[in-house]
Amino acid sequence: MRLLVTGGAGFIGSALVRQVVRETGAPLLNLDKLTYAGDLDAVAEVAGHPAYRFAQVDLADTEAVRAAVESFAPTAIVHLAAETHVDRSIDDPAAFIQSNIVGTFNLLEAAHAYWRALPDDQRAAFRLLHVSTDEVYGALGAEGAFAEDSPYQPNSPYSASKAAADHLVRAWHHTYGLPTLITNCSNNFGPYQYPEKLIPLMIRAALAGQPLPVYGQGRQVRDWLYVEDHVRALLTVLERGKPGETYVVGGRNERPNIEVVEAICDLLDELLPDASHAPHRRLISFVPDRPGHDQRYAIDPSKLMDELGWRPREGFQSGLLKTVRWYLEHPEWGHGALAAGRLGLGWARSGRAGA
Ligand code: NAD
Numbered sequence: 001m002r003l004l005v006t007g008g009a010g011f012i013g014s015a016l017v018r019q020v021v022r023e024t025g026a027p028l029l030n031l032d033k034l035t036y037a038g039d040l041d042a043v044a045e046v047a048g049h050p051a052y053r054f055a056q057v058d059l060a061d062t063e064a065v066r067a068a069v070e071s072f073a074p075t076a077i078v079h080l081a082a083e084t085h086v087d088r089s090i091d092d093p094a095a096f097i098q099s100n101i102v103g104t105f106n107l108l109e110a111a112h113a114y115w116r117a118l119p120d121d122q123r124a125a126f127r128l129l130h131v132s133t134d135e136v137y138g139a140l141g142a143e144g145a146f147a148e149d150s151p152y153q154p155n156s157p158y159s160a161s162k163a164a165a166d167h168l169v170r171a172w173h174h175t176y177g178l179p180t181l182i183t184n185c186s187n188n189f190g191p192y193q194y195p196e197k198l199i200p201l202m203i204r205a206a207l208a209g210q211p212l213p214v215y216g217q218g219r220q221v222r223d224w225l226y227v228e229d230h231v232r233a234l235l236t237v238l239e240r241g242k243p244g245e246t247y248v249v250g251g252r253n254e255r256p257n258i259e260v261v262e263a264i265c266d267l268l269d270e271l272l273p274d275a276s277h278a279p280h281r282r283l284i285s286f287v288p289d290r291p292g293h294d295q296r297y298a299i300d301p302s303k304l305m306d307e308l309g310w311r312p313r314e315g316f317q318s319g320l321l322k323t324v325r326w327y328l329e330h331p332e333w334g335h336g337a338l339a340a341g342r343l344g345l346g347w348a349r350s351g352r353a354g355a
Contacts, residue, residue, distance in 0.1 A: 001026040004074035006059060006107065007081030008032055011193045012131070014042035015227045016078060016234060021046040029072040031065075032081060033058040033099070041333070042192040059103030062110075069110040076127040076238055079107055082162065085196055086135075089158035090291065100161035101168070104130070108172045115178060128180045129238050130169040134223070134248065135159035136184060139294035145223075146184070147300045148246045155292050170244075179243035183234060186250040186299045189319065190227030191326040195334035198257065199320075202264050203327045204334070209277040212265075216289035218258025221296040225251040226319030229312040236310045247308070250299025253316040258284075263317070267324045 003020060007013035008030030017030050022045075032038045034056055046052045053072075057064045059081055069077075081103060083089065083096045111128050118126060137146045138153030152167075154160040166182055173180040189199045202212050233249045241247060255263075265280035277283060304310045314322070327333065 002073060002075045003028045004031060004069065004072055004077045005029070006031045006077070006079045007038075008054075009034055009038035009040055009042060010080060010084070011037075011042070011190075011197075012188055012227055012230060013078075013080040014039075014192055015190065016080070016231045017043050017052070018046055019228065019231050020235070021049050021052050025049070025051050027051050028053070029068065029074070030054045031057045031059075031068055035083070035099075037084065037194045039192075039194075058099075059106055060098045062106045065103075065106045066110040066113065069107075069114045073114075075122070075125060076129070077107070077111055078129045078131065078234060078238065079104065080131045082165075084158065085194075086156045086158045087196075087290065089156055089161070093157035093161075096157055096161040100158075101164045104165035104168055108168060108178070112172060112176055112178050116176075124179075126179055127238055127241075127243065128169070128178060129234060129241075130165065130180060130182045131234065132162050132166050132182055132184045133159065134184050134186050134250070134297050134299055135294065136163040136166060137297075140296040140298055142296070145250075145298040145300035146248055148248055148303055150248075155294055166246075173244045181237050181241045181243060182246040183237055184246065184248045184299075185230055185233070186223035186225050186297060188225055188227045188230050190323050191330070192333065193227075198260065199264065199323060200327060200334060202261050203268070203324055206265060206268050206277065206280045206283055207275075207328075207331075209283065211285040212261055212280075212283045213285055213287045214258055214261055215287060215293060217286060218261065219256050219295075220293060221254050221256050221298065222260070223250045223298045224253040224255060224260070224316050224319070225249065225312065226314035226322070229314055229319075232313070233304060233310050236308050237304070240308045247304045248299050248301060249304060249310075250301045251312040251314070251316070252299070252301070254296075254298050255316060260320075263320055264324060267321060271324065271328060 008017040009032040137150040154163040172178045193200045268280045
């Protein structure tokens with residue numbers, strides 16, 4: 001395996017890079033623009049490994065993407081690079097169009113040209129896995145769950161840009177035969193997440209004794225997956241998934257946002273019994289809802305489980321305990337971003353947090 005990972009300096013991409021280099025030692029090229037959300041500290045533990053290489057490349061740069069693919073000669077590409085924060089997409093959608101749509105198009109073109117010229121056996125074995133989100137399916141009511149045949153109904157500029165990318169990937173398979181796969185995953189949590197996302201934001205604010213701003217009444221439901229389980233799902237799909245297919249990924253961990261925040265508070269009470277802010281639940285404050293906020297996401301991962309044999313190893317509570325412990329042990333993580341005021345809360349700068 002020679003793996004080209006885009007977005008490997010981000011939250012999920014870095015977890016993939018760390019796991020692959022640590023466990024396989026296979027040659028790996030991490031291609032990342034290093035936007036505000038990319039941080040090479042997240043891959044520092046593998047930076048000195050002989051199998052690991054990094055290239056700072058913007059996917060919007062057609063020629064640089066082509067050159068990186070040709071010169072590294074991957075057997076597989078896992079495409080995670082994207083602008084990912086819904087609040088930022090409401091503020092400034094242009095970057096989402098460039099990175100998520102034009103960037104995916106450039107990667108597909110580069111991969112297609114490279115793949116077409118491969119010998120037959122290598123062409124048959126090549127894979128391009130596009131990592132997407134369940135948000136492309138829009139919002140659910142109180143019942144049901146997203147599956148591979150759910151209709152696309154993206155509601156935010158972020159999810160619309162991811163949906164567009166999914167359609168391009170699908171079309172490059174159907175039109176040109178490029179062996180692509182798509183995964184649509186629910187909300188991830190775990191170490192090294194950029195501090196604008198719900199769980200790290202709440203942990204950090206709670207540690208500082210600051211208010212924990214929850215949108216609306218916190219009744220929006222998300223389906224949570226520990227990031228290392230997502231990485232194992234990606235590697236399973238890469239290895240055993242059928243080209244042209246989509247797999248939805250989730251851990252059957254539905255929680256209203258308010259319960260997530262309460263669970264964080266309770267863990268902090270347990271882990272830091274002497275904290276002056278305990279009980280941490282009293283820091284929770286409700287703020288006006290995000291425009292167009294999707295009410296509920298849930299995933300039915302039966303296809304991935306039944307056909308490919310994937311199972312998550314962490315439940316919500318065990319994953320959250322690992323996560324909270326990690327942020328307690330790494331107080332320096334995200335400090336630079338916070339100090340520089342680089343949190344994506346712009347559409348109403350009042351300290352809101354969403355997932
Ligand atoms: P992230 O924001 O933490 O990291 C994104 C990475 O992509 C960063 O390192 C950034 O520098 C890089 N990047 C952005 N634009 C780029 C460009 N034009 N060229 C090259 N690199 C660029 O994101 P994440 O949370 O790790 O998400 C990774 C992928 O997984 C995304 O495609 C996202 O849509 C998808 N996803 C995320 C979640 C989640 O809960 N975080 C859930 C489902 C799917």
